[in-house]
Amino acid sequence: MPLSQLNDNAELDLSQSKILVVDDQPINIQTIYNILSEEYVVLAATSGEEAIEVLKDNLPDLILLDVFLPNKARNELCQCVKQRLELGNIPIIFVISMHQPEEEDACWQGGGIDFITKPISPLTLKNRVKSHLTLKFQTDMLQKLVFIDGLTGVFNRRYFDIHLNKQENKSIRCRNDTAILMIDIDYFKLFNDHYSHIKGDEALKTVAELIRSALLRPLDFVCRYGGEEFVVVLPDTNIFGALKVAERIRKSIYNKKIVHVCSPHHFVTVSIGASTFLESIDEKHHPVEEADRYLYEAKKAGRNQVYCPVEHFYKTSRKQDETNTIKSI
Missing domain, CATH: 3.40.50.2300 (Response regulator)
Structure with missing residues (x-):
């Protein structure tokens, strides 16, 4: 249950x-x-x-x-x-x-x-x-x-804040990496302004369910981080595994074809940034902050993309919807 x-x-x-x-x-x-x-x-x-x-x-x-x-x-x-x-x-x-x-x-x-x-x-x-x-x-x-977001049905920010520190300690202690995906719906304010907040709520619920459905292991979980932003926690996952999950999420939402006339992509899309606890390349920033920074790198690069660091930056572009490959840049 x-x-x-x-x-x-x-x-x-x-x-x-x-x-x-x-x-x-x-x-x-x-x-x-x-x-x-x-x-x-x-x-x-x-x-x-x-x-x-x-x-x-x-x-x-x-x-x-x-x-x-x-x-x-x-x-x-x-x-x-x-x-x-x-x-x-x-x-x-x-x-x-x-x-x-x-x-x-x-x-x-x-x-x-x-x-x-x-x-x-x-x-x-x-x-x-x-x-x-x-x-x-x-x-x-x-x-x-206490822990479920009333609108989307996924875990809420409170659950994330309480459990993240425990998961981080476990990863460091056991040397089993944990990946973080920061996900933001592209041009969501424009969607709300054009279609109404009621339609915006429906879109939020649909995106949340698509993210949850893309998580294939019972220990993976998604939280609504705030507004139109979600965070996914993937225990026992390195950056390469994070890339696969992130791309599966991105494609799932893109392929849903939720019409968004105010977006250059014509449909509701998401941008995703990823990091992990053990493979973080910037010791000055927490992996959540790092994932959030790469989320905005994805947005600056055109949205509907996954941006992740692994020795070099990796980006999955909207142009690769058919091939589902990861390109080094």
């Missing part, structure tokens, strides 16, 4: 919730699958490493974790969930044997919020899972009120 998929009229429908079951014994996974699969989407992993890989592509709403998983693998998985800011609110329920004190202690030390015992009671499992999913759903709804 991602925040971005919740709406103001959301009802308590848990049927699409994802449950990740982590157990090194396939028979145990099958048992839980048989109990829960009619009501939820059940994912599976037989090791901590495999579970971490699953988390990169599918954000579950709850994790069922076997306490007998090797300590190192179990601890690494729990730390991954707690440290990654996007995963911090995923509840972990441990599966343990019959009330062994050391196992119960391992649950609480590992960050679990509850545990169930083997042999598993289907009714108990269903009720525990439903209870914690309901609580998570309600928590997500409260976060929506």
